[in-house]
Amino acid sequence: MSKIKIMDEILANKIAAGEVVERCASVVKELVENSIDANSSEIKIELKEAGTSLIKVTDNGIGMDKEDAILSFNRHATSKIKDESDLYNINTLGFRGEALASIASVSNVVLKTSQGEVGTLVNIKGGKIIKVENTEARKGTIFEITELFYNTPARLKHLKSLYTELSSITEYVNKIALSHPEIRFTLINNGNTILKTDGSNNLLKTISSIYGMDVARKMLEINNEDDDYIINGFISLPEVNRAGRNHIITLVNGRVVRNQELNRIINDSYHSYKPDNRYPIVVINIELDPSLVDVNIHPTKMDIKFSKLEELLDLVKKTIVNKLNKQTLIPVIEQPINDFDTELIIEEKVEVIESKEEKKVIELPKIEKPKYEEITLDFDNQIKEEEPKYEERLPLLYPVGLVHGTYIVCQNEIGMYLIDQHAAKERVNYELFLDRLSNPVKDKIPLLLPLTIELSNNEYIILKENFEFLNNMGFDIEEFGINSVIIKSHPIWLTKGFEDLQIRKIIEAVINKEKNFDLSKFNDHLSATLACKASIKANTNLSINEMEELINDLRKCHNPFNCPHGRPTVITFTKYELEKMFKRSGFESLK
Ligand code: ZN
Ligand code: ZN
Secondary structure, X not given: OOOOEEOOHHHHHHOOOOOOOOOHHHHHHHHXXXXXXXXXXXXXXXXXXXXXXXXXEEEOOOOOXXXXXXXXXXXXXXXXXXXXXXXXXXXXXXXXXXXXXXXXXXXXXXXXXXXXXXXXXXXXXXXXXXXXXXXXXXXXXXXXEEOOOXXXXXXXXXXXXXXXXXXXXXXXXXXXXXHOOOOEEEEEXXXXXXXXXXXXXXXXXXXXXXXXXXXXXXXXXXXXXXXOEXXXXXXXXXXXXXXXOOOEEEEEOOEEEEOHHHHHHHHHOOEOXXXXXXXXXXXXXXXXXXXXXXXXXXXXEEEEEEOOHHHHHHHHHHHHHHHHHOOOOOOEOOOOOOHHHHHHHHHHXXXXXXXXXXXXXXXXXXXXXXXXXXXXXXXXXXXXXXXXXXXXXXXXXXEEEEEOOOEEEEEOOOXXXXXXXHHHHHHHHHHHHHHHHHOOOOOEEEEEEEEEXXXXXXXXXXXXXXXXXXXXXXXXXXXXXXXXXXXXXXXXXOOOOOHHHHHHHHHHHHHOOOOOOOHHHHHHHHHHHHHHHOOOOOOOOOOHHHHHHHHHHHHOOOOOOEOOOOOEOEEEEEHHHHHHHOOOOOOHHHO
């Protein structure tokens, strides 16, 4: 019996029709997904001119017999959907059927396929079968698409630059490779390999193939579950971030999906660990009962709705935040070792030996391979480093001085550290204010000189509506003549010496409260603003005692590594890096 069944008309209509094939990427997507359906363990995508001259997809899947090979170009033919209920089952990969027919109608397609015995070649151009013949019997399927859109000049024009086409194909292949680490993918354009994965079913290796070893080294593994969901995957350290949000990849039951709320919560979980306009690299797979999702199927995209969304968002956020909260996140200043460095070290060693006037044969010293350079990922046996205790995430640091009135120089046995005193104090302030704002107490301090503030008529109207809000924060605020208010007491936690400034900032923030007011966001913003204003200014010379106090306060923070705006508070030059920079590496004798 033929594997491909003709879908009935109703089902076909249910599938959102329309622009199935609009870009080179949609052709690649269709062919690759066919290859996945055919149980391929290896899929090779070759392009010429970003697919505009050639798209060739070769797989080692189960292949088709002659009957299916011809039928596969039939409109409404599909082997993937058997009945209507499958449409809502995310376990089913396909919902296509008309795509191949569409591709064949606007290009020249040569299909070679075999189940291992006799092979079939089908050539279709502009939707018409030109040739069907027997061919070599290599198991698997090869699709070659040329002259794409030759008979639809409007669509041809619609194609963007080659660069744009190639980048959207690459983005798609990256995602599909991440969702199928068990498949070996190769993507080649004009003979240049863009992506090569090894099909070892190791997600971190796939991440490494796409983003490189340096990024893979800075990915953290996450695992968690509740009654309905199991989540696992990798999240980047906050220092690894990108300008665009399209490196946040969510999979549901192994399939790439789009869900804005999910993307947002993933990014939000990094809040204050990185600047808000930078985005992490994240690959998360969510396993769940397919009945918990509603899939809005459109041939070119995959939107998904979860029936227990809040629960899922909570789980994802908790998992990421917990992971980040357990890391030591001090960026290490690294300098790559190159051949020049090695030569320099060798020369110097030779000199040392000669200076001792030892007449024995000079042996080139074996360079002790530096510890850090050695770190390549052992993907199969990842050592689970022990997570530092909460209060020890920022190690003990001993201040030795201040440079430029801005950076505190510290040291410990690991290396040298620089702390940005403004950013550090800002973090300490921020957590204090956020805590006070989130857990308001009624204690207040009377102002010796009550503060009057004059406002515009409009500001005054808005502010008057918020008197109660301010009262709850710990302010005594009253009307005081035309468009003026008088403040007689303020919350206890305002910073000494900054009271006036902070009161004005709070009033300003209250007046500018957004329409869809979110208290926790408001508190967060306000804390960050107040924290900055009350932090240490540049060119303030702290005493060693004050530095120690600041470091101590910083160590108690939930996130000691970033200011509330995501800038680093501390960076480190490890002892090893310093030795490397001074070309001392591996040379005990140079001490
Ligand atoms: Zn600041
Ligand atoms: Zn800041």
